[in-house]
Amino acid sequence: MTIKRIVVGAHYGFRDWLGQRVTAVLMALYAILLVIVLAVQRPADYLAWFNVFSPVWMKVATLTFLACLFYHAWVGMRDIWMDYVKATGVRLVLEVGTLIYLVACGMWALKIFV
């Protein structure tokens, strides 16, 4: 079956649509993992809190979660700008600003966990 439609841009947006959902599932799994880890370890002081994030697997899981978060937020925020901001120039500035903001957050996340 073929669907005819007018396509604007390089792709249909399917990659972002799917990416937002895949990252959502991964983040939900991390959230459940974090709740379990915190429930088991019950960190009550600095050392215990530090040790929650000290194993390599936890650093990898947390950085993966944050990477998913930043990509997910990019797709979501771009949807918001596309829905409400009709002026192309303003929208471009907001989109570039969002990207810089999220890349900066990503750098910060690397600083915390690497």
Place this chain on the structure above:
Amino acid sequence: MASTITKTPPKVRPKHLNLFQIRQPLPAIMSIMHRISGAALFLFLPPLLWLLDRSLDTEIGYDTVKGYLSLVIVKIVLLGLLYGFMHHFCAGIRYLFLDLHKGIDLKSARLSAGLVYVFSIPMTLVAAWLLLF
């Protein structure tokens, strides 16, 4: 058949594009809250990363963060963000099911929109009780 169609006078449908004049059904309220909570979590990423960074960096930083978390205004903001997260989480799971064409009829869609609140509000209260109080 074609003649009967052309004879029917064109229906004048009311246009209500003012969002505040339309009575929003529960799934619509839940949906816009999904968007608002997502945007709020996005905007609060830097302070949250800052709290995480300081709390893991040094013991002094950990105590500083603990000090901030004892402030009422910080507790209120974090309570709001916790609710934003729980709502976004529950509504997001609902959307994943809708994407798989599960529960797309009106009755189940309304029911699951209600369930988002049934789950997210108690989850927020439990998380707030454990983390903030």
